């Protein structure tokens with residue numbers, strides 16, 4: 001019997017659901033597992049939006065320390081929370097099958113009218129705030145930090161009329177009954193990796209165990225798409241807090257990956273997008289090509305403006 005696999009995870013209900021999902025898959029493959037909860041900066045610093053916390057990897061850094069010290073064997077992350085580049089001594093071993101990728105509007109009001117003037121939507125995502133300014137100008141946004149349960153409590157208290165969230169998290173937490181609108185992914189293009197679960201490990205983990213874990217957990221079509229999206233994000237030099245977006249899809253019949261990527265200005269006025277496709281073997285180059293096109297067509301200026309605004313507000 002091989003040794004027990006120690007699975008590192010944040011302690012939120014969603015993170016624990018994802019960790020148990022990984023544990024179930026590994027147990028079905030005949031591996032014993034243990035779940036180890038590690039609190040991250042993003043879990044405790046809740047009084048600021050993520051771009052104000054500054055440090056990269058607010059939801060991943062402490063888990064990566066656990067991988068280095070040998071405290072855990074694998075770390076389970078929401079793929080969208082993983083930095084565009086990870087430390088050299090670590091690797092992303094697997095991406096699990098992606099859930100429906102859309103952003104959704106969640107509310108206790110069954111008759112929620114998205115076009116209502118003055119509608120208040122809760123989100124702390126720079127991407128969602130910018131897209132709402134562009135596609136739902138009648139609405140305003142309010143900061144909504146904290147885990148899903150905390151945000152739903154604030155929603156019930158009336159701090160906002162509705163929340164904008166990833167379908168994946170809402171569904172995994174069984175809140176589907178509160179979904180009032182599914183936002184079209186052609187306009188509210190999701191964040192890189194949205195909907196997938198990423199498994200990270202130390203490069204030094206035993207190769208046979210790595211192969212066993214990869215075989216039990218990786219979803220090849222999702223992995224291909226996320227490789228394209230992450231190459232896009234890396235080229236954009238973006239962390240979690242720039243309003244970039246990317247969605248790759250696999251055309252299995254044609255053996256090609258299609259990538260829709262872009263950048264939106266914080267005020268929603270500029271929406272620079274690019275759609276290209278490539279052979280499955282060329283997904284990294286596809287991500288780079290799409291990002292370079294977006295940067296060349298005004299994306300670089302958007303990023304410069306954001307950097308200037310953040311430096312001014314930090315001064």
Ligand SMILES: NCc1[nH]cc(CCC(=O)O)c1CC(=O)O
Pocket residue numbers: 059078079080081164165166167168169193194195196197
């Ligand atoms: N840190 C935010 C975060 N990271 C992963 C999810 C949802 C699950 C996913 O997209 O895979 C969420 C919440 C949200 O965006 O609504």
